[in-house]
Amino acid sequence: MKLGTNLRRCRFDHDEISQQALANAVGVTRLTIHSIEKGKFVPSTLLALKLARFFGKSVEEIFYIIDEE
Amino acid sequence: MKKSLKLSGIITLILGFVSFSWLIFDFNAFEFIRPKMINFEKLGPVEELLGLAIWIGLLVSFFFHLSAILTIILQLRFFKKVNTFRLITLLVGIISFITIIGDFAALQDIGTEYKFGLSTQGEWALLYLALIPHALFHVLMFILIFTTFHALRDQYQPEFVTKDEIIFITAQYVGILCGIIGLGFTSLYAVLQVPLWCVKPVIVPFSIFIIMPYGLIASYWLIMKRKEKVSEWYDEKQFRDVTKAGFTTLLVTLPWMTIIFIINYLATDGTMSILWFPIYLFLVLLIFSGGILYFSKKG
Numbered sequence: 001m002k003l004g005t006n007l008r009r010c011r012f013d014h015d016e017i018s019q020q021a022l023a024n025a026v027g028v029t030r031l032t033i034h035s036i037e038k039g040k041f042v043p044s045t046l047l048a049l050k051l052a053r054f055f056g057k058s059v060e061e062i063f064y065i066i067d068e069e
Numbered sequence: 070m071k072k073s074l075k076l077s078g079i080i081t082l083i084l085g086f087v088s089f090s091w092l093i094f095d096f097n098a099f100e101f102i103r104p105k106m107i108n109f110e111k112l113g114p115v116e117e118l119l120g121l122a123i124w125i126g127l128l129v130s131f132f133f134h135l136s137a138i139l140t141i142i143l144q145l146r147f148f149k150k151v152n153t154f155r156l157i158t159l160l161v162g163i164i165s166f167i168t169i170i171g172d173f174a175a176l177q178d179i180g181t182e183y184k185f186g187l188s189t190q191g192e193w194a195l196l197y198l199a200l201i202p203h204a205l206f207h208v209l210m211f212i213l214i215f216t217t218f219h220a221l222r223d224q225y226q227p228e229f230v231t232k233d234e235i236i237f238i239t240a241q242y243v244g245i246l247c248g249i250i251g252l253g254f255t256s257l258y259a260v261l262q263v264p265l266w267c268v269k270p271v272i273v274p275f276s277i278f279i280i281m282p283y284g285l286i287a288s289y290w291l292i293m294k295r296k297e298k299v300s301e302w303y304d305e306k307q308f309r310d311v312t313k314a315g316f317t318t319l320l321v322t323l324p325w326m327t328i329i330f331i332i333n334y335l336a337t338d339g340t341m342s343i344l345w346f347p348i349y350l351f352l353v354l355l356i357f358s359g360g361i362l363y364f365s366k367k368g
Binding site for chain 1: 228229230231232233234237304305306307309365367
């Protein structure tokens with residue numbers, strides 16, 4: 001199982017907010033946001049909740065599970 | 070921040086001009102003294118005075134390098150970008166800085182070996198070779214300072230950043246460079262089996278000098294973090310990268326240190342009884358910094 005994300009789309013829908021601005025809002029580095037978007041880093045529950053709160057969405061709307069065969 | 074950036078730029082520029090002029094002077098002084106020393110001619114008061122001036126020049130160069138490295142670190146923090154040119158300048162600066170101790174050692178050797186009637190050709194070659202990174206760093210630094218002043222005049226507004234990653238990443242590049250130079254230097258002593266009496270007086274000052282640039286940037290990072298709680302020093306990905314790099318360092322250094330222990334155990338000469346620590350130190354620095362950089366780029 002892998003973690004999928006709509007974070008890039010959420011940023012796009014949110015006035016195309018930059019990775020840095022989002023990173024500042026949730027208290028992480030730009031590189032962390034970049035890695036989450038690329039699916040290379042799985043955020044903690046706390047960070048996932050912070051991101052969801054920032055976009056006014058539920059965690060499931062931003063993150064989802066990719067079932068691998 | 071802009072004020073301190075301007076001030077450090079001006080100080081570095083002044084020191085740089087003095088140091089660069091001294092570099093040109095050094096080249097001419099070398100050209101004047103070298104033939105006489107190689108042919109073991111008697112040195113007069115003029116040569117003695119030139120020798121003294123060269124030593125003072127090295128001191129000026131030392132302060133210029135410290136000021137320049139600090140200026141680059143301040144710039145990195147201000148501009149919030151790992152600009153390739155700035156990074157190359159910093160890395161050339163570190164090589165040039167470490168070369169200063171080579172200059173000191175070569176000059177000392179020349180003085181001693183001349184007294185004992187030994188050949189000093191190799192040391193002179195090193196001195197001439199060291200002029201290349203010194204001159205290159207001066208030129209790169211001048212370009213960097215002038216472009217920075219230009220950017221500051223254009224009312225450049227850097228992006229606001231709450232969690233730093235620039236100094237963190239740059240520190241790893243510096244760590245890798247210091248680690249490679251230190252490891253190369255200490256390994257050379259081990260491979261060439263330089264006698265203990267020769268290693269003992271130089272290993273501590275050389276190691277301190279080599280690790281100084283990393284110490285500078287790490288201290289600056291700590292100063293930046295002094296108001297934060299330790300748990301807030303890194304964000305969660307940085308913390309994961311540091312943890313992974315720490316574990317990798319443990320895995321890599323253990324077999325290496327076992328080999329060094331065996332060499333030390335079997336050796337009749339005691340050189341490794343001193344060299345094991347700097348080798349360990351630089352190996353840890355190299356693997357740890359390299360590991361963090363790899364894991365942070367890998368994602």
